Amino acid sequence: MPANAHSREKNGMTPKSTVFAIIVSICFSWPVMGQAQVLSPETGKPYTAFIHGTDYEATVGEPFFILLGLAPETLPPGYSVSILIDMIESPEGSKPEVLTGFPKTRLTMWQAGSYTIAVRVSLMSKSSCGGIEAEQIMSKEVELLVADL
Secondary structure (H helix, E strand, O other), X not given: OXXXXXXXXXXXXXXXXXXHHHHHHHHHHOOOOOOOOOEOOOOOOEOEEEEXXXXXXXXXXXXXXXXXXXXXXXXOOOEEEEEEEEEEEOOOOOOOEEEOOOOEEEEEOOOOEEEEEEEEEEEEEEOOOOOEEEEEEEEEEEEEEEEOO
């Protein structure tokens, strides 16, 4: 019996399986890289978004504005802001009218009650491959109380 055949029997691994085991261990031990944050060219800090004010009371049929802010205020070249509003809870049968925008997003509710919405703000840019890249910089749930006139 050849010497290397005896060693394979002893540890149960062939040269091919040894190489495969090394490749797998390298792949799983490689550091996982997250998406880089967009940093302000002026401050070197990551961008954040916030909602101005804490008064979340509206009237049926009248526009309610969510005022958003960005820190730092100046966007980096080639970026824009995207606003998404998701209705999490609302009175049964209600269908609010939503017009997203930055710095103002307008909501008009047609039924009284409690509404829970998620406000998401992302920075958008074109990627080098012609696609669009987005980095979410805020996600916040807001409870809005809507009263009749």
